[in-house]
Amino acid sequence: MAHVNLSQVRKSFGSVEVIPPLDLAIEEGEFIVLVGPSGCGKTTTLRMVAGLESTTGGRIDIAGRDVTAVRPGERNCAMVFQNYALYPHMSVRQNIGYAMKVHGMPAAEIAKRVDDTAALLGLAPYLDRKPGALSGGQRQRVAIGRALVRQPEVFLFDEPLSNLDAKLRVEMRAEIKILQRRLGTTAIYVTHDQVEAMTMADRVVVMNGGRIEQVAAPITLYEKPANRFVANFIGSPAMNFFEVTVGDGEIALADQKLSLAPSGRATLAGRRTVTFGIRPEHMREGAHTARLTLVPDALEPLGAHTLIIGHVGEHRITAQVDPRFPAVPGQPCAVTIDMEQAHFFDPDTGARL
Amino acid sequence: MSVGTAPDRVKYLFIWPAFLVVLTVSLFPLIYALIVSFQAVRLVPPVPPRFVGLDNYAQVLGSGRFWGAMWTTTIIVFVSVALQYVIGFTLALVLHHNVPGAALYRVSFLLPMFLAPVGVALIARMIFHPVLGPVNALITGLGFPTVTFLTDPALAISVLILVEVWQWTPFVVLLMLAGLQGLPAEVFEAARVDNIPVLRRFRDITFPMLLPLSTAVVFIRLIEGYKVVDTAFVLTGGGPGTATETLTLYAYYEGFRKFNIGMTSALSFVFLVVVTIAGTLYLVAAQRLARRYR
Known part of the structure; x- marks a missing residue:
């Protein structure tokens, strides 16, 4: 059985159902990232696993034990919060050792574990400082230390890097990932940042409106998004979508015809209309290409490549091209599309075809 | 320039x-x-x-009535502020954890503070009246002899303390509740996830985090408490004898019964010095306590 198992878990606040019945199985040692836009229920789900939020229905198991009605403290989870949630009047040493002290662990054992944890996280020089005298990154490291010193069944991370600056965030996400792999502890990590989700997760859970849209390895999400929402959410800049008509091995976008790759032909057999999705970075050469003429409205040179923000008919389009691509705002230009990278979705349900 | x-x-x-x-x-x-x-x-x-130089001061410091009033005031202030703090903090904790009907309690707990102290004292005087008061009606109804609350020195002071506590506990509730609501929720959630029992959570987290506020609240109440005059004036008039005479009440009698303005001024300054010394000692002690947590 899965290490952490949510079956038919529901949550309502009053008459508002924020999480419709939700199923999720997390294997031991897995790094799971819950990602989605604000208000998608990812934090609520995490807090239900922690026990900080009660469930309206369903059942949660951790390590084979039904913990649905168990107090947070007895679930053997450790949580890292967005605002660090350190005890402000205790030194780093006391913060990390506090829970063990309360639970009556011998002082020598506490000291050893605190020192080990501090060494692991590079906190040794700060052990006698108060949180107020630490930087954001150091504070979050203390919070992580406080979580892992307890050697819990599950780590719960609630947007732990959101309060850090961009550079530190990149460093810390690698650190957390390496640490989790070394300890082999199951981790559930909530973020709204798709880059964090993609880089850290063994499997990503994409949520929207309380529902799970897709659970998959990061690369699968990118290559085979289950539906239009996931396709739109994962990847930056976001995928372009067009409502097109199908006919004769081609799709018609505005008044232009794009020839389908063989795989696309098979997928679209017998359909009249479809949602065509293409990522900006797939506007490049390939085994089966098509030409699309667009009108650039603005150019965003990023160094390694340039983004063209433009339109085709009344559709907006973003294309990623070579920095030396000859584009001028207002003057139509043609880009190459790798049609083997095209995605097709049902125009009514949004499901991948 | x-x-x-x-x-x-x-x-x-x-x-x-x-x-x-x-x-x-x-x-x-x-x-x-x-x-x-x-x-x-x-x-x-x-x-x-x-x-007359320091004659007035000598007279004040040599007067047994002054030291009696000082002692009475100190007893009333320290006992009532201690009770106000303990009861007020407890009620604030209860309200903070949203017991059912908290909104109703919140309003009713604050009411006493809005009443004029003279009014409160009048009500208390009626309640503890030996013949007409409901407290004695209850006591005699149960078959016990009448208790003369306001004419027995120890009981009269107790009633004064009770009235002070009744009227000013809401002040402590109000401020401590605001303090509790200002504490970061995540810290307590972290403690819950770490399985810290409720009492330890209070002792190790809530109390230390609210210590600066507690210090200020108690300080305000101590200073205010030393000035108590209206309650004692209406409730006991300082009696029996001078058993419940507070410093300000004594000053009032000296100044506006005997019209001995010079001595009253000296009394006021001695009073100022006493409150300043007491306040400073308190702040030093409080700071020492706070340093243990800082």
Whole structure:
């Protein structure tokens, strides 16, 4: 059985159902990232696993034990919060050792574990400082230390890097990932940042409106998004979508015809209309290409490549091209599309075809 | 004269009006009272003020009634503030954890604070009246003899303390509740996830985090408490004898019964010194306690 198992878990606040019945199985040692836009229920789900939020229905198991009605403290989870949630009047040493002290662990054992944890996280020089005298990154490291010193069944991370600056965030996400792999502890990590989700997760859970849209390895999400929402959410800049008509091995976008790759032909057999999705970075050469003429409205040179923000008919389009691509705002230009990278979705349900 | 110094002189001109207001409104009465405290001033019969040096102070410090009033006030203040703090903090904790009907409690707990102390004292006087009061009606109804709450020294002080606690606990509730609601929720969630029992959570987290606020609340109540006059005046008039006479009540009697203004001023300054010393000692102690957590 899965290490952490949510079956038919529901949550309502009053008459508002924020999480419709939700199923999720997390294997031991897995790094799971819950990602989605604000208000998608990812934090609520995490807090239900922690026990900080009660469930309206369903059942949660951790390590084979039904913990649905168990107090947070007895679930053997450790949580890292967005605002660090350190005890402000205790030194780093006391913060990390506090829970063990309360639970009556011998002082020598506490000291050893605190020192080990501090060494692991590079906190040794700060052990006698108060949180107020630490930087954001150091504070979050203390919070992580406080979580892992307890050697819990599950780590719960609630947007732990959101309060850090961009550079530190990149460093810390690698650190957390390496640490989790070394300890082999199951981790559930909530973020709204798709880059964090993609880089850290063994499997990503994409949520929207309380529902799970897709659970998959990061690369699968990118290559085979289950539906239009996931396709739109994962990847930056976001995928372009067009409502097109199908006919004769081609799709018609505005008044232009794009020839389908063989795989696309098979997928679209017998359909009249479809949602065509293409990522900006797939506007490049390939085994089966098509030409699309667009009108650039603005150019965003990023160094390694340039983004063209433009339109085709009344559709907006973003294309990623070579920095030396000859584009001028207002003057139509043609880009190459790798049609083997095209995605097709049902125009009514949004499901991948 | 350089250009830079001209506005510097002008600025004092602008400061003067405000300084004058402060001088006349705040400092003048204080200085006037200080001068009077070194003089023999009697309004009835009117006698021209005469400089007597430290005679007034000697008289105050040598008076057994002054030390009695000091002792009475100190007892009332310390016992009632301690009770106010403990009860108030407890109620604030209860309200903070949203017991059912918390909104109703919140309003009713605050009501006593809005009443005029004289009114509160009048109500208390009726409640503890030996013949007409409901408390004695209950006691005699149960078959016990009448208790003379306001004419027995120890009981009269207890009633005064009770009234003080009843009226001013809401103040503590209000501020401690605000403090509790200002604490970061995540810290307590972290403690819950870490399986810290409720009492340890209070002792190790809530209490230390609210220590600065507690210090301020108790300080305000101590200073305010030392000035108690209306409750004692209405409830017992300082009696029986001078058993419940507080410092301010004593000053009132000296000044407005005997019209001995010089001595009253001296009394007020001794009182000021006492409150300042007590306040400083308290703050030093509180800081020492806070340092253990900082």
